[in-house]
Each structure stands twice: as structure tokens, then as C-alpha cells.
Amino acid sequence: MTVFQRFTGKTVLVTGAGTGFGAEIAVRAAQEGADVAVHYRSSRAGAEATAERVTALGRKAFVVRADIAEHDQIKHLADEVWSRFGRLDVAVNNVGEAREQMSWRDVTEESVDHVLAVDVKGTLLCTHEFGARMLEQDGGGAIVNIGSTVVARGSARAPQYAAAKYGIIGLTKSYAHALAPAVRVNVFAPGFIETEATLGREDWRSGRGDQLRKMTPMGRIPGPAELAGAALFLATQDAHHITGGFLVADGGYNMIGA
Incomplete structure (x- = not known):
């Protein structure tokens, strides 16, 4: 597969880049020429492994910890990125918390919060x-918020997660208005992805994965590396006239009418 150099000389931050989809987005950005800030909250070893994969590609990388549920820690994260890189061209807000799958009857207030x-x-x-901060730098920037196609179908197993992903659409559109034209803000919405966490789920191993493959027109569920380039598309120059958008990559599983 040809990997185009869409981010030569650019700096990229990926939150939740210690494992799974975030790690693959970070590595793909490096493959395309970017220096990468690798954020993590608890998986330091994973973040360091991601950073090593980035530096092995000849790009700069550093790891930075923050709990993004705390504004002060987000400010510290931004301070670190701008201090190290001098600017940030692309931010991919990948961190998401689905928690364990459960019946809707078992949802707790703590889980919702x-x-x-x-x-x-x-x-x-x-x-x-x-x-x-991007507004204050020459050339602006691009922000990609990772959403989910759960907003198309809902989830009786995780209604709090579906509600949260709907919220991401609203905040994305709001900031797309607020930050235009210098900074573009979009949502990338993958369908099911076969991350290590997904593959390890009991329901996935006991038939849910096979069932979903049969229901997907493309006939398969991709791994995270396969979708990383699509997520980053929204931050490229080719997407320069896209803001407030919602890009779905689910193999056709959630096709609906126009």
C-alpha cells in the first residue's frame, strides 16, 4: 500500500495514543511525515511503545500524560505540546470511554457521569x-474528534456511550462555527474495529464478530491501522473545505437513506 506524505513538516497530537486506534493514528501520522505528541492517561508503557514506533520512522515523538476530564490537565497538555513543537497543526481527540458492555438495566449513575x-x-x-491556541498561530490548524456510528443505531448495551458520541457531534459543529475559517473541526466516525480489546471480548469470541461480519456489506471488520489514514484525511489539505462534518467508515453497516 502506498502511503502519501500528507503531513510532511507538520506536528500532530493524538490523545489516547497508548493503545488501539489512537496508537495507529499516531504511527500513521508519522508514516506520512509528522512529528507526534503521544498522549496517555494510564497506559504509559503503551504510549512509550507508540513513541518508539514513531521515532523508528525518523520522526520526533514525546509522551505526555493528562486526564482529559480535568481542564487544568488539558491546559498542561497543551503547554507541553506547544513548548516542545512550537505549534500544533493537527489534534486528534481520540480518547473515549465506553466502559464494559452491559444491559441497559445495569447502567449506573457513576458510569454515566x-x-x-x-x-x-x-x-x-x-x-x-x-x-x-491554533487560532493564534500562522496557518491555523485542524481538529479531528473521534466519534462513532453508534449515533446511527443507538445502543441498548451502552446508552451512556451513545449519548456521549451524540454530544461530540454537537460540540464539533459548535467549534467549527467558532473557529472558522482558520481552524477546521470535524468528526470521524468508525464502525466496529477489531482492536485487541474488542477481540478479547467474550461476546466477540462467542459469535458476535461473525454475526457483524455477515451484516457488513464489505464482509469484514477492519483492524485499527486500516482506518487511521481515513481519520487523518479530515486534517489534510484535500479536506480544506470540510468543517463541521461527520465522516463514516463502517463498511456500509449503517447505510441509511439520503
Whole structure:
């Protein structure tokens, strides 16, 4: 597969880049020429491994810890990035908290509070902080918020997660208005992804994965590396007239009428 150099000389921050989709977005950005800030909250070893993959590609990388449910820590994260790189061209707000899958009858107030604090409050404040600073630099920037196609179908197993991902659409459109034209803000919405966490789920191993493959027109569920380039598309020059958008990559699973 040919990897085009869409981010030569650019700087990219990926939140939640210690594992899964975030790690692959960070590595793909480096493959395309970017220096990368690798954020993590708890998976330091994973973040360091991601940074090593970036530097092995000849790009600069550093790891930085923050709990994005806390505004002060987001400010510290931004301070670190701008201090190290001098600017930030692309922010990918990948951190999301689905928690374990459960029946809707078992949803707790604590789970609702936690998921909304991370996915909605955290993504909003990251968009706010990074976007405001991008406005102050030459050339502006681009922000990609990672959403989900759960907004198309809902989830009886995680209604708090579906609610949070809807919230990300609202905050994205709001900041797309606020920060235009210098900073573009969009949502990338993947469908099911076969991350290590997904592959390890009991329901996935006991038939849910096979069922979903049969229901997907493309006939398969991709791994995270396969979708990283699509997520980053929204931050490229080719997407220069796209803001407030919602890009779906789900193999056709959630196709609906126009």
C-alpha cells in the first residue's frame, strides 16, 4: 500500500495514543511525515511503545500524560505540546470511554457521569483549548474528534456511550462555527474495529464478530491501522473545505437513506 506524505513538516497530537486506534493514528501520522505528541492517561508503557514506533520512522515523538476530564490537565497538555513543537497543526481527540458492555438495566449513575465527563466534557475542553491556541498561530490548524456510528443505531448495551458520541457531534459543529475559517473541526466516525480489546471480548469470541461480519456489506471488520489514514484525511489539505462534518467508515453497516 502506498502511503502519501500528507503531513510532511507538520506536528500532530493524538490523545489516547497508548493503545488501539489512537496508537495507529499516531504511527500513521508519522508514516506520512509528522512529528507526534503521544498522549496517555494510564497506559504509559503503551504510549512509550507508540513513541518508539514513531521515532523508528525518523520522526520526533514525546509522551505526555493528562486526564482529559480535568481542564487544568488539558491546559498542561497543551503547554507541553506547544513548548516542545512550537505549534500544533493537527489534534486528534481520540480518547473515549465506553466502559464494559452491559444491559441497559445495569447502567449506573457513576458510569454515566464518567463516560460523559471523558467523552463530552473532555473532548469539548480539548477542542476549546487546542483550537484557541491554533487560532493564534500562522496557518491555523485542524481538529479531528473521534466519534462513532453508534449515533446511527443507538445502543441498548451502552446508552451512556451513545449519548456521549451524540454530544461530540454537537460540540464539533459548535467549534467549527467558532473557529472558522482558520481552524477546521470535524468528526470521524468508525464502525466496529477489531482492536485487541474488542477481540478479547467474550461476546466477540462467542459469535458476535461473525454475526457483524455477515451484516457488513464489505464482509469484514477492519483492524485499527486500516482506518487511521481515513481519520487523518479530515486534517489534510484535500479536506480544506470540510468543517463541521461527520465522516463514516463502517463498511456500509449503517447505510441509511439520503
